[in-house]
Amino acid sequence: xxxxxxxxxxxxxxxxxxxxxxxxxxxxxxxxxxxxxxxxxxxxxxxxxxxxxxxxxxxxxxxxxxxxxxxxxxxxxxxxxxxxxxxxxxxxxxxxxxxxxxxxxxxxxxxxxxxxxxxxxxxxxxxxxxxxxxxxxxxxxxxxxxxxxxxxxxxxxxxxxxxxxxxxxxxxxxxxxxxxxxxxxxxxxxxxxxxxxxxxxxxxxxxxxxxxxxxxxxxxxxxxxxxxxxxxxxxxxxxxxxxxxxxxxxxxxxxxxxxxxxxxxxxxxxxxxxxxxxxxxxxxxxxxxxxxxxxxxxxxxxxxxxxxxxxxxxxxxxxxxxxxxxxxxxxxxxxxxxxxxxxxx
Ligand code: SF4
Numbered sequence: 001x002x003x004x005x006x007x008x009x010x011x012x013x014x015x016x017x018x019x020x021x022x023x024x025x026x027x028x029x030x031x032x033x034x035x036x037x038x039x040x041x042x043x044x045x046x047x048x049x050x051x052x053x054x055x056x057x058x059x060x061x062x063x064x065x066x067x068x069x070x071x072x073x074x075x076x077x078x079x080x081x082x083x084x085x086x087x088x089x090x091x092x093x094x095x096x097x098x099x100x101x102x103x104x105x106x107x108x109x110x111x112x113x114x115x116x117x118x119x120x121x122x123x124x125x126x127x128x129x130x131x132x133x134x135x136x137x138x139x140x141x142x143x144x145x146x147x148x149x150x151x152x153x154x155x156x157x158x159x160x161x162x163x164x165x166x167x168x169x170x171x172x173x174x175x176x177x178x179x180x181x182x183x184x185x186x187x188x189x190x191x192x193x194x195x196x197x198x199x200x201x202x203x204x205x206x207x208x209x210x211x212x213x214x215x216x217x218x219x220x221x222x223x224x225x226x227x228x229x230x231x232x233x234x235x236x237x238x239x240x241x242x243x244x245x246x247x248x249x250x251x252x253x254x255x256x257x258x259x260x261x262x263x264x265x266x267x268x269x270x271x272x273x274x275x276x277x278x279x280x281x282x283x284x285x286x287x288x289x290x291x292x293x294x295x296x297x298x299x300x301x302x303x304x305x306x307x308x309x310x311x312x313x314x315x316x317x318x319x320x321x322x323x324x325x326x327x328x329x330x331x332x333x334x335x336x337x338x339x340x341x342x343x344x345x
Pocket of ligand 1: 125126127128129130131132134135136169171172202203231
């Protein structure tokens with residue numbers, strides 16, 4: 001195996017206990033040949049997605065890679081991160097901005113769709129490139145949250161007194177340094193109208209080491225309610241390290257929820273959805289939303305028809321107590337809230 005991106009002394013089964021989240025990001029696998037070698041898969045098969053990789057590069061850190069079964073080209077975690085030749089197909093109805101977010105961007109780095117909640121694009125990068133991401137074409141370069149933009153954000157909130165919750169999204173908001181996150185939270189504390197701060201993040205799932213002492217410090221030091229909505233799609237994503245990370249943030253007082261997306265070939269069966277909810281509960285994370293996929297260009301092969309999704313969640317509801325059944329929802333541009341879809345028998 002040769003790659004300057006991967007330290008030669010790290011093997012897939014040997015991620016050192018001392019690895020920091022920054023190190024995990026710096027050593028993430030970004031090369032298809034390296035991925036094939038680590039997972040013992042034929043390079044030629046993986047290279048079919050080369051054009052998709054050029055457009056939206058492969059990126060998968062070692063702590064996540066460890067959870068992918070070697071030799072299995074259909075591993076549900078691998079399918080979420082592996083560039084696929086079908087991403088380059090042009091499919092009618094699958095577009096670059098499926099939620100029309102550009103229509104709800106009052107100023108750079110902000111999305112204001114719902115009355116009391118303001119979404120802030122806190123970072124343009126992630127720890128992993130999920131192939132189905134609805135923001136895979138988002139113009140992050142035009143939406144950088146500089147200090148000036150942050151001040152503009154605070155001014156915007158003050159002009160809109162009905163905003164009582166700020167949602168940090170991205171990209172992944174936990175890609176920001178803890179020092180900067182602490183400063184952002186401190187400045188939100190000066191606005192009496194703000195009651196809650198929410199983080200939509202996949203980083204602690206991909207790299208559980210992200211939940212470190214520095215993060216716990218700023219969570220502990222604010223009087224604001226902190227909510228984290230993690231993004232987990234499959235029970236195999238929840239290993240012992242993820243459970244530990246979840247315990248740590250809950251002990252720090254964070255309300256911890258999960259939202260996932262129904263993806264063909266990944267989690268579109270009753271057995272997987274039931275196992276996901278059970279595993280989430282073991283980890284102390286409550287299932288919140290399960291979304292149907294947003295029709296983003298490049299991800300049509302993951303889409304599951306609406307009626308099938310409703311039937312699936314109907315079967316899930318028949319097997320689980322209500323508190324473990326996530327709300328099946330769809331985001332429709334222009335609606336005042338998410339559209340909740342009823343499960344069907
Ligand atoms: S972590 Fe979230 S924002 Fe980043 S690529 Fe994955 S789905 Fe998209």
